[in-house]
Amino acid sequence: MREQKLGTHDCIQLVPIFKQLTAIELQQVSAIVHEHVYEKGATLFNAGDEADQLTIIAAGQAKVYQLAANGREQLLYLLQSGDFDGEAALFNPVARTSYAEALVPTQVCSIQRSDFQALLAKAQQLALGILNEFGKRISQLEGKATSVTTSSIGGRLADYLVETAASFPAQTMFTLPLQKKEIAVYLGTTPETISRKLNEFQTAGWLKKGRGNQIAILDADQLVLQE
Amino acid sequence: MREQKLGTHDCIQLVPIFKQLTAIELQQVSAIVHEHVYEKGATLFNAGDEADQLTIIAAGQAKVYQLAANGREQLLYLLQSGDFDGEAALFNPVARTSYAEALVPTQVCSIQRSDFQALLAKAQQLALGILNEFGKRISQLEGKATSVTTSSIGGRLADYLVETAASFPAQTMFTLPLQKKEIAVYLGTTPETISRKLNEFQTAGWLKKGRGNQIAILDADQLVLQE
DNA sequence: TTATACGCTTGATCCAAATCAAGTTTACTT
DNA sequence: AAGTAAACTTGATTTGGATCAAGCGTATAA
Numbered sequence: 136m137r138e139q140k141l142g143t144h145d146c147i148q149l150v151p152i153f154k155q156l157t158a159i160e161l162q163q164v165s166a167i168v169h170e171h172v173y174e175k176g177a178t179l180f181n182a183g184d185e186a187d188q189l190t191i192i193a194a195g196q197a198k199v200y201q202l203a204a205n206g207r208e209q210l211l212y213l214l215q216s217g218d219f220d221g222e223a224a225l226f227n228p229v230a231r232t233s234y235a236e237a238l239v240p241t242q243v244c245s246i247q248r249s250d251f252q253a254l255l256a257k258a259q260q261l262a263l264g265i266l267n268e269f270g271k272r273i274s275q276l277e278g279k280a281t282s283v284t285t286s287s288i289g290g291r292l293a294d295y296l297v298e299t300a301a302s303f304p305a306q307t308m309f310t311l312p313l314q315k316k317e318i319a320v321y322l323g324t325t326p327e328t329i330s331r332k333l334n335e336f337q338t339a340g341w342l343k344k345g346r347g348n349q350i351a352i353l354d355a356d357q358l359v360l361q362e
Numbered sequence: 363m364r365e366q367k368l369g370t371h372d373c374i375q376l377v378p379i380f381k382q383l384t385a386i387e388l389q390q391v392s393a394i395v396h397e398h399v400y401e402k403g404a405t406l407f408n409a410g411d412e413a414d415q416l417t418i419i420a421a422g423q424a425k426v427y428q429l430a431a432n433g434r435e436q437l438l439y440l441l442q443s444g445d446f447d448g449e450a451a452l453f454n455p456v457a458r459t460s461y462a463e464a465l466v467p468t469q470v471c472s473i474q475r476s477d478f479q480a481l482l483a484k485a486q487q488l489a490l491g492i493l494n495e496f497g498k499r500i501s502q503l504e505g506k507a508t509s510v511t512t513s514s515i516g517g518r519l520a521d522y523l524v525e526t527a528a529s530f531p532a533q534t535m536f537t538l539p540l541q542k543k544e545i546a547v548y549l550g551t552t553p554e555t556i557s558r559k560l561n562e563f564q565t566a567g568w569l570k571k572g573r574g575n576q577i578a579i580l581d582a583d584q585l586v587l588q589e
Numbered sequence: 590t591t592a593t594a595c596g597c598t599t600g601a602t603c604c605a606a607a608t609c610a611a612g613t614t615t616a617c618t619t
Numbered sequence: 620a621a622g623t624a625a626a627c628t629t630g631a632t633t634t635g636g637a638t639c640a641a642g643c644g645t646a647t648a649a
Contacts, residue, residue, distance in 0.1 A: 224497070225497070255490060255493075256490075262489040262490060262493060263482060263483065263489060265493060266482065266489060266492060266493060266496070269493070269496040269497075269500070270450045270451075270452065270496075271450075273450045273496065273500060273503065274450045274456060276500065276503040287635080287636095288635080288636070289635095314596070314597090315596075315597065315598095316596075316597090324636075324637085325636080325637060325638080326596080326597070326598090327597090327598080327599085327636090327637080327638085328635090328636060328637075329597095330597065330598055330599080331598090331599085331636090334598090334599095346644095346645090347645080347646095348597095514605080514606095515605080515606070516605095541626070541627095542626075542627065542628095543626075543627090551606075551607085552606080552607060552608080553626085553627070553628090554606090554607080554608085554627090554628080554629085555605090555606060555607075556627095557627065557628055557629080558606090558628085558629085561628090561629095573614095573615080574615075574616090575626095575627095
């Protein structure tokens with residue numbers, strides 16, 4: 136797992152849009168990075184704030200929520216070290232519709248829009264690298280939008296589990312990084328349904344539940360196929 | 363309705379990422395545009411193809427489908443003149459998961475990734491403009507992703523109707539550009555449900571059904587609010 | 590260790606929408 | 620204009636998942 140503390144350089148290189156920078160460019164970006172540590176439970180940013188910075192998690196964990204029209208909160212992302220949020224804010228000053236909360240003491244690196252725009256005007260290659268990364272992001276989001284209408288809750292849960300398990304050795308027990316309630320909200324369902332589906336999956340022999348929030352995926356292929 | 367044929371310059375300016383180009387930049391982009399005419403029923407691109415170009419509909423109509431895991435086809439977009447598809451492909455070579463078919467003789471403008479990347483390397487300002495547009499797109503898509511899980515079929519149908527009606531004068535009868543079956547697939551539901559929902563909406567006095575596939579929106583506000 | 594709260598599970602019920610099954614209308618063909 | 624096929628509507632039934640309501644486990648704090 137990603138739990139160690141990251142230095143400024145490491146931070147930057149973990150952000151896909153900065154991944155392919157040369158040493159010189161990396162230096163340029165480093166120069167405009169700010170570092171900050173948040174306590175557990177602290178708010179990294181709030182809905183309604185003007186979004187004007189990119190936030191990179193150097194160490195710790197944070198959750199990003201969006202408030203839906205019906206007043207419900209929808210979990211958008213779980214950020215871990217190396218994850219980041221708000222890269223769109225580097226290009227457009229928009230009001231945030233989401234807010235983020237630190238789950239544990241969390242250190243972040245941030246970059247201000249004004250600093251970044253000034254840098255972009257100088258660094259040609261940087262802009263190109265970022266464009267390419269944005270292309271990827273858009274494709275991903277488009278894909279996600281369709282999958283929601285096509286597949287069932289069971290299917291979406293299976294996808295989520297397999298995806299999450301990918302960072303652990305195959306067939307071993309691991310602790311789900313989110314509570315059932317949060318997984319539920321993330322997948323657009325309820326904790327009760329998550330509970331029942333996990334039982335179904337266990338009965339089918341596709342996974343094994345442990346104590347706490349632990350599970351082991353036994354047959355990822357069958358799980359995803361739901362057969 | 364948008365039915366007239368569009369020139370190369372007009373085409374380009376309709377694509378959001380090119381909207382704010384200067385005359386010089388517009389000229390540069392125009393230089394790498396290809397034009398092509400497809401017969402009714404012709405395939406613009408196929409699932410499995412390498413996506414390597416941006417396609418802009420200059421005149422005509424085309425449907426874009428995606429094949430879901432269960433083998434069903436999901437209508438993604440109905441493209442009309444000025445609409446476009448595949449701008450993400452300008453930045454990353456990915457395999458297409460969707461395919462498009464011309465409904466009527468259709469003229470398209472297209473831009474190849476290789477040409478576009480070469481242009482980007484030369485035109486500094488162009489890259490910055492596109493970056494800003496991408497920032498917006500990502501925000502939009504994130505919003506859409508949440509709305510799908512939160513709102514009901516009725517709500518999504520209402521949104522679709524009002525959006526579609528936007529290109530017609532208020533309160534007048536117009537023909538829906540898609541069959542019920544297709545609207546259903548597009549919204550992730552069934553023709554029967556569309557039929558029933560339209561009746562409900564009519565009973566509520568929010569719209570009026572005519573013969574064929576005609577409807578008139580009477581109260582768009584109430585319709586969207588579903589109250 | 591015991592208290593207390595929070596999260597998880599399980600059961601019972603309810604509801605929106607899918608599915609199945611005829612009919613009916615509309616549009617296309619000759 | 621008649622015949623045919625496709626699209627649409629309507630009704631009956633089923634179902635996946637939400638909601639409501641307890642009860643059960645597990646973790647943090649006194």
